[in-house]
Amino acid sequence: MNLTPLLVAEILLFPGLTFFVFMAFILEWLERKTAARVQGRRGPVVAGPFGIVQPVADFFKLSMKEEIVPEESDKFIMRWGPPLYFAAPAAGLVFVPVIALSALIQNQFDLFFMFFILSFTTLMASLLGYASAGRYSTVAVGRLVLQYSSYEIPMLLSMIVPAVLSGKLSLSGIVAAQSGHWFVLFAPVGFAVFIIAALAELEKPPFDIPSASTEIVGGWMTEFSGNTLAYVKLTKNLSYVFLSALSATLFLGGPQGPIFVSGAMAAVVLHTFYFTVKLLFVAFLIFAIRTALARVKIDQATRLFWTILTPLALVQLGVAVILGW
Amino acid sequence: MSQAADSFSGRFRRWARKRSIWVFHVNAASCNGCDIEILAALTPRYDAERFGVELVPSPRHADVLLVTGTVNAQMKDRLRDVYEQIPEPKHVVAIGACALGGGVMKGCYNVGHGIDKVIPVDLYIPGCPPRPEALLFGIIKLVTGEPPDRREE
Amino acid sequence: MGRRRVGKAFGEMLRMVWARPVTVKYPFEPAKVAGRFRGKLDIDPAKCTGCGVCKNSCPAGVIEMVKIGTRKVGDREIENRRPVFDLYTCISCGQCVDDCRFGALKLTGDFELAVFDKESLVMKKALKIVE
């Protein structure tokens, strides 16, 4: 892999980090605005037109606040954990094809790297929560790990489905194999399982068990403040983008769309457009589920993942093996 | 830092603070009247989220501490603890007649007359209880009326 | 009663997307308050005689009678008193309004009372006019 200046610019600006951070802010705004709408209110209004820069204001306000580090906490992890935590979804997004059918960086086996990123995000979250040494954080980390151990298997199984269907283990390869027929048509169950597992990964209702504010205060984020909190919140939104992008890539054909044009610029625009639409669609799907449901208990969530979603994902995998064969 | 950059960052900082107000609420021996009005201010009719107001679960995340109720002996230390846990810059809003001066509870043996004897208060919102609109008015006054920024002092 | 399933609220959510939000325009527009709303207490100093009935009827101990001078009735000196209201701790119950025989007190609909300094809510209106 050669790091040319153009590639570096692409990684940092578009369609890399800056673009996805921008998407993270936009997604949070959309989420808040839409939640407000279905609840009969208006949502953010004063920060920018229609409150569109509300998440930005939140982020910068937090980053300019004093940071309190609890005395009992592990200072080293508290200091270096958040950048690592932030890096995980940011690194993963580089492997997602956006402006073309192949990603900025690709590798024959980058699906495995996605597995690693997904686990790493949760691991970092639990490490951060544990390092902050609050009692609520400790309870939350316990819940986080338990929840992780239950949604991980169905999630990974459902991610293997597109790989089996396409015979490739790289995201770009999976996207390329979806021209004309998106995998969601062959693997609707796999898609559904992935979305539900994504809800759990993102700690959104009904699986916001590790951050349930009415039970354990701020969950594993209770002890964070200032800059750390700002980055942790941003990372959560970036994970939201990451998981939406991943499901758009794995099941909805990524930047593929019905109309193709020749010409490099037009192709970039169209691909980006298709990709963004798909990403927003998945984000809305996750969002709609999250708004309409009550939180379940940890034992109920575990039961759901182990006894219903894992067998479903296995069946889907079997079907995919037969189809791909 | 140059003068221009400083004024830009200062302006930006004020802009961000004005538009993102995360509140934490402590009921220091109140009758719930003010508390349900605070909640009501967040619900669709009044929707404080329009102004970037968000109710956060932990004082570590908060910018503004809303205190209702006449603080009693049992809550006094709790209130001070919570206040100290809030990162600077922070503001305290006292809500309701009890929090301002004891209100109708003045004769009771277990109440303090006003929370400003326990923690410094930046804004007072009187009323028993104040309407949600009065709370919105107060919050906006707090952020736009440039209350003392204790960190810079 | 319908069948139990997940996601019963979707229908209503979709409906809400098309319904207008119920959020009031306040503070961009004035608030609509009920005619009877008990807001800030107000006094008409011209009507106040300084009898002190309001002080005795106030459950929150908001009212203090302050001496502002003396007047002569016959050959006796009588103290002139006027009420001072600590409006910050007033509970707006309206008992003083009910008890005032001279109609000097009334509750206005004003509720935008947030202040940075609570002493500015002490209403000394009745003292000034007489001076």
Next chain:
Amino acid sequence: MDSQAISEIAAKTGGQAFINGRIATITVKPEMLRDACAMVSSIPGLYHLSTITGIDIGEEIELQYHFWKEREFVSVRTMVGKQSPQLRTVSDVLPSAVLYEAEVHDMLGVLFQGNALMGRKLLLPDNYPKDAPPPLRKEANPEEIRRLMGLE
């Protein structure tokens, strides 16, 4: 109301029954209180103990146990001396009395032997001044208590 049942209980416990409109009062000696309460609560429908009211009436502390059924109240009434008020708990026969007794203990300093909550504060703050009388006693001065607790 069964005025007969009431007077029977009064007779059995050596107390006096007095019926005023919808409130029947049985005044008993402190030793008999538990028996009287047990008997009253065994009248069908009267199991509901509304609360225990403690009143400082000068030399003594008056305790009223209010039972309720339909349109009638039955109050079992007793007096204990103010010096070292002690009573046997009724919480073994009426489990719902636990908190009410603890409240009376807090507010008036009456000791209920056998109640699990004795000796700890239920309503009062932990730093309630030790030398101040319980707040509902006549001699307690709210201003003084507030000053001692540092609330001024």
Next chain:
Amino acid sequence: MSEEQDRELRKTGAGLMEYSPEGIMPFGPVHPSLKEPEYFSLLLEGEKIVDVQARIGYVHRGIERAGQDNTWIKNIYLFERVCGICSFAHSIAYSQAVEALSGFVVPKRGRYIRTIIAELERIHSHLLWLGLVGHWTGFDTLFMWIWKDRERVLDLIEAITGNRVHKSYSTLGGVRRDLPDGIAESMKKEMEFIQKRVDYYSELVRTEQTIVVRTRGVGRLSQDAARRLCPVGPLLRSTGISRDVRVEDPYAAYDEIVPEVKTSNEGDIASLLKLRLDEVADSCRMILEAMAKLPEGGYKIAFPRVVPRGDSVFHVEAPRGELFYFVRSAGSIKPSRVKIRTPTMANILAATEMLKGHTLADVPVVLTGMDPCFGCMDRLSVVEAGSGREWMMNGEQLRTFGIEYYSGKG
């Protein structure tokens, strides 16, 4: 434990917890689940609750004592502020206890108006509670919808009484003002609206699977336990015991506008949801009936400043259950003793019973299930913020427990 360790322990937990020296770590009293603060020490085993103890008093103010130093009329405003949610129940319970002492009879119109406001308050309180159940179970959309609808009830209350929360409307001898003109139509409109919404919500809470799994079979209270522990209000009725002060011992105009007592045999939170929604529907019916039957005439009588010597016992059915007032007059302008027993105080024992055997995640649901009103309970005392809970366990223990529990399970 050394002082240093003690200080160390206090440093974490974002200041939300209290720490007590015996190695017991209670959570609370300031807890973000809004509404009130209460205190339960929960002895946990992993996430499972083994034992519960209540420590109340964070909202204790000393209102009973202050009531002895106030005149009869001022006390209305004081007792009303025992609790912001059932404030009217407090003021009519007190007014009626005093009226019973002096033997004055409130005019019929006054009694009808009291009934109407009391029922409006019940609707507002039940809807508030239902919304909070949504909030506590993480279903914020439900919370927002219900509070949106509840505003319309508050509008009515404000139009009649002049304040959304503390009505200050009942006085000794009747109510302070007559109903405003034209309230009948808007009342009719709003009640029909509420009835429609309540139908929708009861359908929703009964059929939405995620709510059902959180509430069915949770916080079960047996009828035996209910007889033993004497809870009041919906909590008692949910166990199948039909007891409602409004029916058994009618006050105000409840002898003419008769409520339908709803009971259920389940005794769990799901049945409480249904029960309370049914009560809201019934309250709507009663309000409309009362408006239709509203008699002409005075709404208030003049009341003397001095109340004759005697004891008076009175109770009303507040939204949360039986609210009990004992008033003793020594024949002066002040009461010589007022005793208040609020519904939450009676329910707290039952709630601790309900909590046992559940997990931490059920705590908010069960506690809200009984519709706690700690402001009320500590009345005389009062609260703190958020709902507090404490659970007993020191930090280290908790961590070890958590790890063992989860590694065992996961």
